[in-house]
Amino acid sequence: MSLSGRFVVLVLVGAVPVVLAGDNAGWVLLAWLVISVLIAALDLILAASPRQVSLERSVAARLRLGETTISTLNVQNLGRRRLRGLLRDAWQPSAGATANRVRIDVPTGERRRVEVALTPFRRGERRVEQVTIRSFGPLRVAARQATLSAPGSVRVLPPFLSRKHLPSKLTRLRELDGRTSILHRGQGTEFDSLRDYVRGDDVRSIDWRATARRSSGSGAGSQVMVRTWRPERDRRVIVVIDSGRTSAARVCDEPRLDTAIESSLLLAALASRAGDRVDLLAFDRRQRARVQGATGADLLARMVDAMAPLEPELIETDWAAIPGQVRTITSQRALVVLLTSVDSVGTARPLLSVLPQLTRRHTVVVASVLDPGVAKDTLSRDGLSDVYRAAASERALLDGERVAAAIRQQGADIVTAPPADLPVALVDRYLALKASGRL
Amino acid sequence: MTSPTTATATPAVAITPTTRQWLRSWRFWLVAGIAVVVAAVGSTLTTASVGDMTPFGSQNPGPTGGMAVAEVLRQQGVDVIDTASFADVTASSADPASTTLLVDDSDGLLDDQRIADLGAVASRLVLVAPTAALLEAYAPSVSYGGVPDADGSLDAACDLPAATRAGSLTASGSSLQPSGSGSEATFCFADADGRSQLAQTTDGEQTVTVLAESTPFQNEGVTSAGNAALILGVLGETPTLIWYHPGIGDLDLDAAPTGADLTPGWVTPLIVLLIAVFLAGAVWRGRRFGPLVVEDLPVVVPASETIEGRARLYARSASRLHALDALRIGTVSRLATALRLSRTATVEEVSRAVASTLRRPLAEVRALLVDDDPHHDAQLVEYAERLLVLERDVAAALRVNGDGTAR
Numbered sequence: 096m097s098l099s100g101r102f103v104v105l106v107l108v109g110a111v112p113v114v115l116a117g118d119n120a121g122w123v124l125l126a127w128l129v130i131s132v133l134i135a136a137l138d139l140i141l142a143a144s145p146r147q148v149s150l151e152r153s154v155a156a157r158l159r160l161g162e163t164t165i166s167t168l169n170v171q172n173l174g175r176r177r178l179r180g181l182l183r184d185a186w187q188p189s190a191g192a193t194a195n196r197v198r199i200d201v202p203t204g205e206r207r208r209v210e211v212a213l214t215p216f217r218r219g220e221r222r223v224e225q226v227t228i229r230s231f232g233p234l235r236v237a238a239r240q241a242t243l244s245a246p247g248s249v250r251v252l253p254p255f256l257s258r259k260h261l262p263s264k265l266t267r268l269r270e271l272d273g274r275t276s277i278l279h280r281g282q283g284t285e286f287d288s289l290r291d292y293v294r295g296d297d298v299r300s301i302d303w304r305a306t307a308r309r310s311s312g313s314g315a316g317s318q319v320m321v322r323t324w325r326p327e328r329d330r331r332v333i334v335v336i337d338s339g340r341t342s343a344a345r346v347c348d349e350p351r352l353d354t355a356i357e358s359s360l361l362l363a364a365l366a367s368r369a370g371d372r373v374d375l376l377a378f379d380r381r382q383r384a385r386v387q388g389a390t391g392a393d394l395l396a397r398m399v400d401a402m403a404p405l406e407p408e409l410i411e412t413d414w415a416a417i418p419g420q421v422r423t424i425t426s427q428r429a430l431v432v433l434l435t436s437v438d439s440v441g442t443a444r445p446l447l448s449v450l451p452q453l454t455r456r457h458t459v460v461v462a463s464v465l466d467p468g469v470a471k472d473t474l475s476r477d478g479l480s481d482v483y484r485a486a487a488s489e490r491a492l493l494d495g496e497r498v499a500a501a502i503r504q505q506g507a508d509i510v511t512a513p514p515a516d517l518p519v520a521l522v523d524r525y526l527a528l529k530a531s532g533r534l
Numbered sequence: 535m536t537s538p539t540t541a542t543a544t545p546a547v548a549i550t551p552t553t554r555q556w557l558r559s560w561r562f563w564l565v566a567g568i569a570v571v572v573a574a575v576g577s578t579l580t581t582a583s584v585g586d587m588t589p590f591g592s593q594n595p596g597p598t599g600g601m602a603v604a605e606v607l608r609q610q611g612v613d614v615i616d617t618a619s620f621a622d623v624t625a626s627s628a629d630p631a632s633t634t635l636l637v638d639d640s641d642g643l644l645d646d647q648r649i650a651d652l653g654a655v656a657s658r659l660v661l662v663a664p665t666a667a668l669l670e671a672y673a674p675s676v677s678y679g680g681v682p683d684a685d686g687s688l689d690a691a692c693d694l695p696a697a698t699r700a701g702s703l704t705a706s707g708s709s710l711q712p713s714g715s716g717s718e719a720t721f722c723f724a725d726a727d728g729r730s731q732l733a734q735t736t737d738g739e740q741t742v743t744v745l746a747e748s749t750p751f752q753n754e755g756v757t758s759a760g761n762a763a764l765i766l767g768v769l770g771e772t773p774t775l776i777w778y779h780p781g782i783g784d785l786d787l788d789a790a791p792t793g794a795d796l797t798p799g800w801v802t803p804l805i806v807l808l809i810a811v812f813l814a815g816a817v818w819r820g821r822r823f824g825p826l827v828v829e830d831l832p833v834v835v836p837a838s839e840t841i842e843g844r845a846r847l848y849a850r851s852a853s854r855l856h857a858l859d860a861l862r863i864g865t866v867s868r869l870a871t872a873l874r875l876s877r878t879a880t881v882e883e884v885s886r887a888v889a890s891t892l893r894r895p896l897a898e899v900r901a902l903l904v905d906d907d908p909h910h911d912a913q914l915v916e917y918a919e920r921l922l923v924l925e926r927d928v929a930a931a932l933r934v935n936g937d938g939t940a941r
Contacts, residue, residue, distance in 0.1 A: 097821035120800035149543035227824025344837035486857035487845035
């Protein structure tokens, strides 16, 4: 049960007869209160039952973070009276349902559609469990209220904002591939094909033997043959995302984990176009997400789906288990990308201790988010506290450099960049590795 | 928007319990609550029926009451009329000559007019611990005399028949004494200094007996010494006894118009109405539209927190050299990069290169980059600033040189 503002006004209007009544004011007051309560009771009795309602929900299963979707709810009145009132679709706050209180008017036996726009502002599974209906009587003085179960959920996928970099990187990949209209020698290490020399081709790629064979065979002229090269294909890329406690830290108001997700998506998009097989693993002390054996367009869909509910776990990552996890994915040589953070020697020690196991078999790239604020802080000297801060920042940079040096010493590669640039930096490193045939 | 009813539609499962379910789940507490209220009301009512707690009240059976005396008098055939209102007193005195009036105005509620009227009610007045006004009106020759000098009982030592019959009386906490020298009153149960427990004056028809205090005659102590004999003798001389203990009703409240008289009749009802409006408004705004929705909150950890912490640690322990060294390492490595020295260049090499680039004495550069130890905070800030200036100078010098190499 609930009352409306009309009931309050109704009681307040009683002030007029009470004042006019003079000496009998007490009795008038009593009568007015009784009448008000009776009106409210009558209204309550005449209100449609908020329980005699059938609810049917339909909402998109997935959407990208930042996009808007419409959640529809079909409300059918099964009772004997016209249902007039308010409906609240109780989505979680982060589902971004701004106008989730809707006025409804459903005649007996009929059905109405209630639409609520959702603009979620958090990644992951956004849920709704209940719908509350407040059914007013014909006078709209009092209402019956009931909360009904109408579960639903929408999976909010990572935004993949770095996909804007994909076209330029694909162009770069095609250049590597030797398939571009620009006729220069395709970089790479794998022999692709022989073709006629065209002006502008690198003379170093002329295959004299093939040229000789061709001119002697057909005698059709002095066509010079060149070799084209292409990067290796069908290599494996294994992306390991560290979802442990350090991934919760925010750099530029973005958790490290989200940057890692962005980076892995861009890398996967590019690598799958380049013909490589990409597998994903999110791990802290146990496996949080895994995508294996997906190819083509399916890969990205499965990756965003797997990573959507990923949250930083406030536990220390068990690096010792990572080589075993990688081995379960492949025993071949692969590019292993570890998306983690390299802050200080202390926290990076477990990582450093397992790196040799990985580098013995695989090419390893460690990608880490760099805080651009730290470098800026080292130059501010506006007072004692600033100087101490600058000193601490300098020390932090030094620590990071020491860890990076240690990682290089173990035979792994390291990429550090601010959150906005890390996906691109990682992809550039991948392309460089591919071009030099180190995959 | 509208579609015909489908026969298969079933109502959604309600999470809110129905009134019946609610009553069932809260049954225990409802029953318990009602039981507690009933018990509280019941006990209040029963104790209230017992509860005459007036000291020396004729209905009070407690240790401080006077019920023992009243009951004994009743058994002896005295008509004891217990009252707390002045109207009852005047109404119940048919024959003043055969009436004794006990006045115990311990709360001081009687005004002068009523005190004057009391005299006409009965020929015998017994004033128990009277107020000054009562004494002034009926026994002007008696006044209070302080704490008697006795710790047991006091002998009658006077010729009042009731007092001599009683023989002795337990001493109470106060006493009476003559006011002025020419007192006509009879004083009984006096201590060595003449502070007595009872005084009696006779003015024509009217006999006024003053008792210093009611304590000796209360239920607890009435059986000691001659207390009972005395009080029964004083109160039981006439067939009717009015036991008057002035109550709240005797306060004269109608004298001046109060605030309630001056306000119109509708003010109080209006206030009640506004309270009702307030309550209705509270229900209107306070009724929650369904239960709260639960959501896990994300963890927010700024990555720079460790740096902040370390900076504060430096500041608290005032490790100036430590902080300056960190800054120097950063400066030296940046200078080495700017001067195109190798990554492994020593501080010595960097200092020399800087000194030659800026054409400054080597010792000065070396002191800034390596040797100086800041002794206080101001010095630390100054050195930190100078390191930055040095970097800027080197950058400027390299720009001027154009080729970017140190000479």
